[in-house]
Amino acid sequence: MKFNFDCTENLEALLVKTAESLDDFEGEFDPQIRLADERFGDFQANGVLPYAKKIGKNPREMAQRIMDALPFTEDWEVSLAGPGFINFKLSPGFLLGWVEAFGQPEEAAGTALVQKPKEIVIDFSSPNTAKQMHVGHIRSTIIGESLARLMAFCGHKVTRDNHLGDWGTQFGILLYAIKREKISLDQLGEDPIAQLENLYRKGTAWTKEDESSLAEARNELVELQAGNTENLELWKKIKELSMDSFEAIYEMLGVRFDYAHGESFYRDRVDQVYESLLEHKICEENEGALVVFHLEHKRFCKQPLLVRKKDGASNYATTDLATLLFRKEEWQAEQIIYVTDGRQRDHFEQLFLTARKWFDAEKRAIPQLDHVWFGTILGEDNKAIKTRDGQPVKLVDLLNEAIERASRMVIEKNPELPAEEVSKRAQAIGLGAVKYADLSQDRTLDYVFSWEKLLAMQGNTAPYLQYAVARISSIFRKLENEETPGSEEARPPETPHERTLARKLTFFPLALSQTLRELKPHFLCTYLYELSTDFSSFYNNDKVMVEDRRTQSLRILLCRRTKTYLCSGLEILGIETLEEM
């Protein structure tokens, strides 16, 4: 038996081939192989039902005909159930063979899950310069990093680009405030970014108060974009200060970028966007601005995409279009993934529509465009989260508090631990908990932020997964000085817990491909959590250190694979693992 990393491929190929050999099956037959409830088997084929319906035959009879025609195998038992499901129960021998075969999931995923590696650009995190990162930035940063890791794990070529908001209207306001207050950037003290934020807040208040301030602020942006030396100097300095503060956070989170081009990088490329869009009659002038209407769209026929403001300044639609072209031309992007808040859905829909028309007119192939959007983090009041005094919660404070709280829990469990080790574990646990909370539920949902929930160490949480890894490691430490049998001595899984665990291991590729397909890390989280619970049951019922060599060999193998898959999965999620907890 040659094992496929993804077992559904074996079964699907088998059923398609068998159906082709039968007179009753003509034309396309999709077997629809799905995971089965454990009480029915391991996999099930649902495809006979719709097929039989289509050609007006009895589905149970059709399923029976396929089953009769299947070649004999010791790899699985086949049974007919319900209205016409075909259930497959993997044999112990198959399970053992499969588990033994795939000790290097990264290698297997790279060849089995992705037929043709793509050039993928992931645009994520993207904070605004001149402001500190706050909780609002955490989701894009963590989800983006995780997707980048997943793509790379599965063999794609990934470019991570931090598309900084360093060229927008907020700079007009900030520059206006700096000048009005006559501030020197060298005298901002210990926490320059916090001072800049205060200035920005003042500026925003002024522009809301009166029209002339707003006009002046807008003019500062126009000046900046026109290359005014003073404004450019200020802008550059502000960007440097901001990057320093971002880097500190990224290092804490284990996030890295290949580029941080930001909107400003495209400032010399926006003119060609206007020109080209005008030339192809994709945009038009309306109320002094340059806009794109999509007449075929029920909503965007009236709600335009603004590519140039009436004051002549560019905005994020312009830079996004210029960026798209750059990524295609310079990086040969075949797919671009934008990880942003769900409130930008309209923008990206309009952007993608516009880009398609534009690329089409220019006879360029357009990359696959995906807007990976997520919900809002809410406070206790179900409104977007703020501190008590209405300020955004600083990300660095939140992360430090997570580590501090985790630290207390580590000490409580193990009071004798040296400070250095406490700190190491607290980092892994605290930051892991924060990340996992964000990744483990469907990204499109809003969620209410609460420390209690974030740092719960029971249930579907990072510490639970980390604990499972630590327990497996503990077994291996105990076995270190023993002579242990190699995996070639292993007997097939027999006990219910051995079987359940082995079966779950074979589902790993499915979890990866589903996450890849939907760009939703929670699928991987759910899988890892289930793998951990299956391991914990196994751990409590079937001891690894037993006399029987064949049994011990199998159980060691199951532990080794469980650890490898858990560690790979957590690595993809950007969560550290610990040898001891």
Added chain:
RNA sequence: GCCUCCGUAGCUUAAUGGACAAAGCAACGCACUUCUAAUGCGUAGAUUACAGGUUCGAGUCCUGUCGGGGGUACCA
């Protein structure tokens, strides 16, 4: 107004159009002389907001109602 997302156990969530809707928390009961109890096992808990429809089959798709979030021309 128009558009869009959401409504699942007391709470937080899960569920590619497939079989009796799955977990955790909280509650109750059980299991540490044992490879880490940050655990495991069990009990109890659900007209999947409501009303129709499509389908062999609907939490999932369509229409409508109710309730909540978000977007809707120069912020991103």
